[in-house]
Amino acid sequence: xxxxxxxxxxxxxxxxxxxxxxxxxxxxxxxxxxxxxxxxxxxxxxxxxxxxxxxxxxxxxxxxxxxxxxxxxxxxxxxxxxxxxxxxxxxxxxxxxxxxxxxxxxxxxxxxxxxxxxxxxxxxxxxxxxxxxxxxxxxxxxxxxxxxxxxxxxxxxxxxxxxxxxxxxxxxxxxxxxxxxxxxxxxxxxxxxxxxxxxxxxxxxxxxxxxxxxxxxxxxxxxxxxxxxxx
Amino acid sequence: xxxxxxxxxxxxxxxxxxxxxxxxxxxxxxxxxxxxxxxxxxxxxxxxxxxxxxxxxxxxxxxxxxxxxxxxxxxxxxxxxxxxxxxxxxxxxxxxxxxxxxxxxxxxxxxxxxxxxxxxxxxxxxxxxxxxxxxxxxxxxxxxxxxxxxxxxxxxxxxxxxxxxxxxxxxxxxxxxxxxxxxxxxxxxxxxxxxxxxxxxxxxxxxxxxxxxxxxxxxxxxxxxxxxxxxxxxxxxxxxxxxxxxxxxxxxxxxxxxxxxxxxxxxxxxxxxxxxxxxxxxxxxxxxxxxxxxxxxxxxxxxxxxxxxxxxxxxxxxxxxxxxxxxxxxxxxxxxxxxxxxxxxxxxxxxxxxxxxxxxxxxxxxxxxxxxxxxxxxxxxxxxxxxxxxxxxxxxxxxxxxxxxxxxxxxxxxxxxxxxxxxxxxxxxxxxxxxxxxxxxxxxxxxxxxxxxxxxxxxxxxxxxxxxxxxxxxxxxxxxxxxxxxxxx
Numbered sequence: 001x002x003x004x005x006x007x008x009x010x011x012x013x014x015x016x017x018x019x020x021x022x023x024x025x026x027x028x029x030x031x032x033x034x035x036x037x038x039x040x041x042x043x044x045x046x047x048x049x050x051x052x053x054x055x056x057x058x059x060x061x062x063x064x065x066x067x068x069x070x071x072x073x074x075x076x077x078x079x080x081x082x083x084x085x086x087x088x089x090x091x092x093x094x095x096x097x098x099x100x101x102x103x104x105x106x107x108x109x110x111x112x113x114x115x116x117x118x119x120x121x122x123x124x125x126x127x128x129x130x131x132x133x134x135x136x137x138x139x140x141x142x143x144x145x146x147x148x149x150x151x152x153x154x155x156x157x158x159x160x161x162x163x164x165x166x167x168x169x170x171x172x173x174x175x176x177x178x179x180x181x182x183x184x185x186x187x188x189x190x191x192x193x194x195x196x197x198x199x200x201x202x203x204x205x206x207x208x209x210x211x212x213x214x215x216x217x218x219x220x221x222x223x224x225x226x227x228x229x230x231x
Numbered sequence: 232x233x234x235x236x237x238x239x240x241x242x243x244x245x246x247x248x249x250x251x252x253x254x255x256x257x258x259x260x261x262x263x264x265x266x267x268x269x270x271x272x273x274x275x276x277x278x279x280x281x282x283x284x285x286x287x288x289x290x291x292x293x294x295x296x297x298x299x300x301x302x303x304x305x306x307x308x309x310x311x312x313x314x315x316x317x318x319x320x321x322x323x324x325x326x327x328x329x330x331x332x333x334x335x336x337x338x339x340x341x342x343x344x345x346x347x348x349x350x351x352x353x354x355x356x357x358x359x360x361x362x363x364x365x366x367x368x369x370x371x372x373x374x375x376x377x378x379x380x381x382x383x384x385x386x387x388x389x390x391x392x393x394x395x396x397x398x399x400x401x402x403x404x405x406x407x408x409x410x411x412x413x414x415x416x417x418x419x420x421x422x423x424x425x426x427x428x429x430x431x432x433x434x435x436x437x438x439x440x441x442x443x444x445x446x447x448x449x450x451x452x453x454x455x456x457x458x459x460x461x462x463x464x465x466x467x468x469x470x471x472x473x474x475x476x477x478x479x480x481x482x483x484x485x486x487x488x489x490x491x492x493x494x495x496x497x498x499x500x501x502x503x504x505x506x507x508x509x510x511x512x513x514x515x516x517x518x519x520x521x522x523x524x525x526x527x528x529x530x531x532x533x534x535x536x537x538x539x540x541x542x543x544x545x546x547x548x549x550x551x552x553x554x555x556x557x558x559x560x561x562x563x564x565x566x567x568x569x570x571x572x573x574x575x576x577x578x579x580x581x582x583x584x585x586x587x588x589x590x591x592x593x594x595x596x597x598x599x600x601x602x603x604x605x606x607x608x609x610x611x612x613x614x615x616x617x618x619x620x621x622x623x624x625x626x627x628x629x630x631x632x633x634x635x636x637x638x639x640x641x642x643x644x645x646x647x648x649x650x651x652x653x654x655x656x657x658x659x660x661x662x663x664x665x666x667x668x669x670x671x672x673x674x675x676x677x678x679x680x681x682x683x684x685x686x687x688x689x690x691x692x693x694x695x696x697x698x699x700x701x702x703x704x705x706x707x708x709x710x711x712x713x714x715x716x717x718x719x720x
Binding site for chain 1: 474476489490493494497498501502560561562563564566567568569570571572636637711714715718
């Protein structure tokens with residue numbers, strides 16, 4: 001589904017990311033871990049063609065992301081608050097995303113119904129702009145919006161940060177179900193090794209922009225990761 | 232303590248992002264500041280003599296008094312849109328051992344140092360000098376001057392009260408409109424009312440206590456309001472507005488661009504900054520009055536053509552020049568969602584053009600000045616839609632200054648979303664119409680000139696698709712730079 005070939009990114013001569021080769025097959029739940037500044041967000045931004053690669057290319061289902069816009073219909077993401085439109089209410093925002101992905105208003109209402117529990121009554125029908133919601137609630141709205149329109153690839157940067165424990169557990173269930181039952185390719189990054197090992201089948205650790213570990217999840221994975229980061 | 236505050240203030244000012252901008256902008260801003268200050272000062276000096284010359288039988292001071300009421304209303308409206316409330320980052324100060332009332336007094340006191348309080352001084356002080364020179368009573372004039380200054384200062388604080396509540400604002404706008412209408416049809420002579428209120432400030436010296444009382448009152452109201460806000464709830468807890476959701480279904484007829492149009496409508500309606508810009512755009516509608524009412528321009532068609540472009544181009548110029556900065560807060564979403572650039576740009580073009588069409592309809596009253604004038608406006612409108620709209624969008628590709636939607640632009644610090652490239656891109660919008668008008672006009676007369684102007688516009692509309700393709704390519708090319716610039720805060 002996603003092919004990374006010789007991708008690198010440098011800012012003013014300083015290399016922040018260098019990945020010779022990485023392939024993520026369809027339906028895989030892929031976790032990216034690393035310390036601050038390791039290059040997680042840089043990689044995701046490259047996947048979404050938000051920054052220009054210094055070399056190499058990324059293909060998404062055969063489409064080179066920096067050459068064509070054709071990958072957009074099946075790819076969705078929530079990276080940070082700049083993916084929210086602050087002056088809309090949550091509903092208006094969902095409808096807007098729905099419009100962009102060819103999902104009608106009624107279908108959106110149907111789609112949102114199962115999330116009532118996830119939203120905990122703090123997002124829908126609040127008569128509040130998104131910019132006035134708390135950080136956690138903004139994140140919930142952003143994550144759910146990224147699920148609209150049955151995307152084949154979902155990219156989430158730090159989805160567990162700022163969420164309360166109940167929501168974290170619900171989100172983990174949701175992500176697992178999406179990848180197992182609907183063959184959605186899920187890419188998440190996190191600082192929390194537990195969450196990542198919980199959700200993902202494959203975990204990649206990066207450090208200074210380079211891949212240090214590439215693990216299929218087993219019983220020993222968490223331990224191995226903890227040892228890697230304990231220095 | 233105040234010195235410490237001032238030090239913080241200076242750091243905030245000198246280290247803010249807009250101050251780090253190019254030297255050109257700084258010079259331009261300083262130039263504008265001096266220009267407007269000089270204008271106010273010269274007006275102050277000249278006012279007495281101009282009125283004396285124009286209306287020899289009237290006392291200029293009485294004449295001035297008869298308009299002061301309108302000045303107050305206009306001043307309030309302008310302050311509402313451009314004057315920034317005194318904001319200080321008080322959250323970190325709350326846990327430090329500083330007396331609350333000191334901070335509040337400082338905040339309010341600081342607001343006095345604003346251009347909106349400077350220009351009355353620049354205007355009224357020279358005027359008072361001229362009055363004394365022309366043997367008005369020295370004491371009376373000085374008391375009058377003090378009175379006016381106090382009123383102006385009170386306006387400074389009244390503005391804050393208005394700012395907290397939209398109803399106040401709309402009532403003031405309504406008041407202005409009603410006053411003008413009532414005055415125009417001479418139901419009530421507001422000029423006479425104004426004279427009755429303000430002339431006594433000159434003749435009766437005891438009236439000085441009234442503005443003093445007013446100033447103290449509005450200061451107290453503000454003081455207690457801010458003091459109340461001075462708690463975690465008030466500062467940290469964001470105040471959230473209750474939202475009225477409108478479906479805006481009438482926009483669905485625009486098909487694929489409808490979602491974007493709906494967004495833009497909401498964006499304009501729900502954010503401070505675009506509202507401010509919209510208001511400025513509406514003011515452009517009245518631009519023609521400056522030219523069409525004066526006989527010296529009556530036979531200078533090439534000057535009137537300028538007015539023609541501006542009357543219908545207000546929204547295009549003020550709103551259009553900030554595309555795509557309007558979406559800077561969520562530009563990453565726009566760039567990674569399922570949105571082709573083409574549709575995005577198309578919707579912006581539609582919005583700008585609709586603004587022109589609405590302005591064209593609203594400018595129908597200009598027929599009062601003759602069909603020739605309206606023909607010029609109409610031709611200007613076609614040019615705006617068919618040519619200037621594209622130039623504006625093209626210029627947007629080079630515009631990489633983020634805009635904070637819900638923060639007011641400051642007067643003279645309005646460098647947010649403004650840069651020299653923007654200015655240079657703006658030039659063709661003014662020069663091109665002159666060229667396509669003037670050449671046929673010079674050889675074949677007015678009709679040919681208008682055909683040249685409108686024809687260029689029609690040509691632009693016919694060539695819309697290839698032109699939009701070109702613009703789209705330019706946007707694509709600058710995409711990464713724009714995203715990077717917009718994510719800098």
